[in-house]
Amino acid sequence: MSELATNREIDRSNMTVSDEVAIQINDMNKWYGTFHVLRDINLTVNRGERIVICGPSGSGKSTLIRCINRLEEHQAGQIIVDGTELSSDLKNIDKIRSEVGMCFQHFNLFPHLTILENCTLAPIWVRKTPKKEAEETAMHYLEKVKIPEQADKYPGQLSGGQQQRVAIARSLCMKPRIMLFDEPTSALDPEMIKEVLDTMIELAEEGMTMLCVTHEMGFARQVANRVIFMDAGQIVEQNEPEEFFNNPQSDRTKLFLSQILGH
């Protein structure tokens, strides 16, 4: 068993799963050219769920969550986010994108803007929030991710962990109802992984609906209420973390777990 994501007790009082459906994916298929990346994906995410998606590289995990805010286009099936179906209608896409926050493996902060400007940009231009109010919100979230003192610096002056926390704060400034994490810790040094995971745990404690593609199994065990294992573009197994780790059903899952946990 790998180490835990945090040693403190996790406050589970707000981590409740409601019956309301946040994301509904029906028979979704995606191809890159002729390559079939995602095959018949069916997934329902309820509000408040914290889902960790894992699997070997090339299994389609990232593509799956990138389809949810349409950074990738799906070719068949349905994706319904917050009751709005994703189609080529640009208005729907922009609406969904402003409701769904996303953090990337390489942060994708805007290097020509200060941290504060990075955080206020979307609220000002997309939500039309007055500048002052947007800055107050941004400072609130920067305090939450514990780097308010960096507000006037540029991304290039921050460490990787700090940048990823800014990226989380930037997403939160749009007050999203769903957060997507695409391998948020893979590009970080071990020391910095912890500070990012702490931020993500705090977010989970507040009841945020989260989909994380990650290999941090400690995080999955402690925070997730469901773990999904994908291979070859399909969902191979999903279960509650305890069951998933202690009693995997499919051979593929067993092999995968033995490889990442067994050393």
Added chain:
Amino acid sequence: MSETHAQSVSYVRETMLSEQEPPVTERGVIKWIRENLFSGWVNILLTVISLFVIYWALALVLPWAFGGVWNAGSLTECREVLFSFYKDSHDGACWAVIEDRWLQILFGFYPPELYWRPILAFVLFFVALAPVLFAERVPGQLIWFTVVYPFLATWLIWGGAVWTPILALLGFVAAFVAYKILSKVSGPIVANLGALVAALVWWGALMGPIDDSLNRMVGAGRLEDTVASLNQQAEDLPVQIAALEADAEAKASEIAAAVETKNALLVEMTEIRIEEFAIDQQIEPKEDAVQLLNGAEESIGQIEDILSEWGGVPEAASDSEADLADAEAAAASIDGLIADVNKFLGDALNDIESNTADPADVAALLAAGATQADASITEDIDALVAKSDLTDSLGDLIDLATGLTADASASDLAALRADIATASALVQSDVDTLDGIKDKIIAANASDLEAPQAALVANMAQLTQLRDEATTIAQDNFRISSQQTENRGFLTALNSLTERENSLPELRATTQELRDAVPSAYRNMIDVNQLPEDATSEDAAALNAYLGARNQELSVGASIRDTYAELGRVGLRPIDSRQIGGFMLALIIGIAGIVLSLPLGILLALGRQSHLFFVNKICVAFIEVIRGVPLIVWLFTASLLLNYFLPPGTNFDLMLRVIIMVTLFSAAYIAEVIRGGLAALPTGQYEGADSLGLSYWQSMQLIVLPQALKISIPGIVNTFIGLFKDTVLVVFIGLLDPIGLSNAIRADTDWNGIYWELFVFIGALFFIFCFGMGRYSLYLERKLQREHR
């Protein structure tokens, strides 16, 4: 072994070393010189060569540039001044042409009394530029001035009624209002189209009539006053012209007097230097003779070479044809060389005999001059070889050479060669002596020349001043005379205004009548040639009559409009594009091209990246076609071909056409430069912007372009510099850019044959602007580098 090792491991430092200065060869200037100039033998060699080249170039250019003449009325006068100062024909620059014509090089044929308009426009350009280039140092509201500036500058330079630019600006306002209204009720595409339509309707249909009615309104109120003032001017102007003509006459006689003084001074200086010229006349033929003798010596050397190669007179070694031919050829070249020797010697003798004088005569020549030749000059003259000695020795040589044949012995040849060398040395020694005498004479004359030289400088300055004054008078005269001509025409037009206005209804009625007479199928034709073949000759005649009447009606209407435009104009005197030239033309075309091509280039670059098939392909085709054809071809297209594609009768300003072509041309390059910047951005930036819900244009404006443009700055500025310099190509389509003006200046007999000075001046003007742009680009790069690490 193990002991020492143990010691080194457990070593503990007890005192810390204090900081020390580096050795003397490793710091300051010495270090810099050693490292940068003399670091290795290649570097040393390069340093030496570079220093030599720099010295050589400066030694060539600086005396020319700084020894130049600034005050002179023509190239001939420049040469006179230079000649009076320097002992030999010194090559100094004739900057006087710049002094005389710099305003023309800057402004072309723009009326001098209106120079303040382009100058004001140029100064305001920097005010308008400040919010763009130095956004953080000037108040943000200034950007409004930047928006208005293009209209203001156009008005200042071309003149016209004050409301024309305002009406043009209102077209954008109309577009903006239409966009705002439509974007509330429909999508962005409809709103954009609506804005475009609103602007086009405003400019195409509304602006002209509004302009006309404003002219009419103001003009009607002014009619009487204007006629009175024109009548008054008709009395006043001839008086002014007469006064100016009297001034001009007075000035001309002053100038004539000054020119006379100048000529007298030149004569005086020539007299002072008469001995110098006399000696020069002695030196030149002797120098010539030395050259000829050396040539003869060389030819004998060649004969010797041939003989020694063949071992005597060339004879064939075998009977083979090739051998025979070789031998014949060698014999022929010997004959040729003998002829050369004879010719050289004969010419040398001739030079000495007919063009030089005996030492006694030289002394007489000098005595005729005014110099108190010092004793050493007399000694020098005595040292000259008597003319008879020289001619005798050359005569002997010729005798020997005439006897020269192909089978001359080696010793004969060697003896002859030595004799020639001796004779040559003798003449050369004369040349040296004469040079010495000349230097002494120049030194003796220097003090005598000082006074007339100073007088000449003063005289030239005065002359320049007088000529400038005369030019001003001539310009005033020209201005007032043209005013007079214009006034006469305008007065005639005003007097017939009412009559023309009254005739309009009748003309209209006639046109309508004739139009009704034309069969209805043909009524909308604008040319008889459009009639179908089966039309009768009566139809043709009717159409012809109708078209004639219509043209007359239109031309009367247009003439009334023109009269009102002149009468009712509140604003600046209009200037024709043809009057704009020189550096001003280059700046207008360059700046307009730069300002317009950047946004167009950005759009093209984005279009080329677009996933929309047609947008993408159209942009690619546009860029490739524009880039693949030389600019000069596009300029010719603009000047010649474009008229074929425009509706007949449209008079589309040539300068505007050139600006459009230059803009399109550089936009294609800018697009490619920016595409490089866009390609350099990681896809994560696009995804980051998308994931936040920014629309395409928002993400371009806020995220992508600021970064892509920053990367592209050097390339963009490079393209701008290229564009600015390429504006000189418009000379080929008949616009008077600085190069065109330099040709015009040379066409003046005063400055015929002057090249370098004009090109240096024009080059310097361009350099200042291009260097400035390059520096700004560096500043911007450094600033952005610092900010966005």
